Amino acid sequence: MKMRNIFQSLSLKLTAVFMFTAFAYLYLLTIGVRQIILNDEVRETLSYYQNSYLEHVLEDLQYPPTQERAEEIILSMPFDMKIIGSDIDWSSNQEFPNLDVLSFESRNWDFLKIKTDIEIGQETYIEGAEFARYMNRSFFKIPYGDYTVVLVNPKMSQAVNTTFLFETFLAISLLVLLIAFLVVQRIISPIQTIQDGTTRIGSGELQHRIVIKQKDELGILAKEINLLAKNVQDMLEAKQRLNLGVSHELRSPITRARLQIEMLEQSQNKEELLNEINAMETIISNLLDSEAINYGHKKLDLKTFHIESKINALISTAPYLENIQTSISSNINNLEIEADEVLFEVMLKNVLENASRFTPSNKALIELTLEAINSQSIHITIRDFGPGFNKDDLEKVTEPFFRTSQSRSRESGGFGLGLYLSKQIILAHAGFLKIKNHHDQGAVVSVELPLRQNSTS
Secondary structure (H helix, E strand, C coil): CCHHHHHCCHHHHHHHHHHHHHHHHHHHHHHHHHHHHHCHHHHHHHHHHHHHHHHHHHHHHCCCCCHHHHHHHHHHCCCEEEEECCCCEEECCCCCCCHHHCCCEECCCCCCCCCCCCCCCCCCCCCCCEEEEECCEEEEEEEECCEEEEEEECCCCCCCCCCCHHHHHHHHHHHHHHHHHHHHHHHHCHHHHHHHHHHHHHCCCCCCCCCCCCCCHHHHHHHHHHHHHHHHHHHHHHHHHHHHHHHHHHHHHHHHHHHHHHCCCCCHHHHHHHHHHHHHHHHHHHHHHHHHHHHCCCCCCEEEEEHHHHHHHHHHHCHHHCCCEEEEEECCCCCEEEEEHHHHHHHHHHHHHHHHHCCCHHHCEEEEEEEECCCCEEEEEEEECCCCCCHHHCCCCCCCCCCCCCCCCHHHHCCCCHHHHHHHHHHHCCCEEEEEECCCCCEEEEEEEECCCCCCC
16 A cells, blocks of 8 residues: 555544544543642642641650550551660561661651650651652651651551552553454444455446445445446446447348448449448447457457467568567567467557557657566557657547547548457456556557466456
């Protein structure tokens, strides 16, 4: 898929919108949680309750702190305690870590403003508490007069299981987003099926139908496209049947007219009438062949033959190339192709005859290039040095009965069926036909054909 088509993809746009929404959600979730935690009002509220709690703890501990009083508090509290001072160095649990391994940090706000007017009339409050995380526990270091009180929650004797609350919440969010993404993908997946189907129908496979089981808007769209393809197929088949029928019916009166003209005495009028009859028979024959190929009535008589040999034989016997030089450039090394030999000759004859018709006398040259694209296909290019096609005519030159402005008479431009029949033959062989003007001079007809035909051809 081309880069431009990628950016025009509806599925990609929907996926991009979903992914942007998902990332925005996760980002805002993370930032939002942090903002809530760090919000001044929240911090002040938490600080108030923490301060109040620790005030009561230190009030119960009393000043100066003693081991006996501390042991009584620990029995009813969910934390361990350590007291450090000039006359005491005690901890409620022997596993209490050394303070040197703890990385204490000051809080962003005054963690304690504790009244210490108990018994001895100290300053009205003490500031400077610090906080640390170690072994999945929270440590609070509180200056308490000449002492330092360290609290740890939960207790050292209590097993601590690592909690991944934020990670769990994030994982659940990602899982929900993944499920939502898969659901969205399932909903929009028929878009690619519809695109592939319309491409095949647009390329001429009118019998193709888009298969979608969904009954939503995309299912309805696929059903409408299938109905449109069927209607177009029916109209084209009706047109083809009409062309075949009319062409067949015209042959009988033309044959009778030829017999009657042949019985006339030799004269210029007789020759002109016979030329007109021959022209009508040629038109009918081309119409029958092209419509039979297009409609599927004519099956390919597949044979294997050398491409270069066939082209050289055709050029050497073509009367319309008598006064025109043909230059052949090839790298196919006697490559063989599987095709309908007669139709291949008709296709090549029509293209060469069309090129010869526009070849000027001052540069009577036609260039043929034979190139093997890969092991499955071949590329044939035929270039003339005439005036080329008008830009508006390039898309119409393969339409039936279309003649360019340079070839409005039968003497100079044929009947407008040669390239049309050639295109039908190429499509019947699963090939491609492209016509363009050369950047220097003349027109270029490019034919791409597979070297082998499928068994269904």
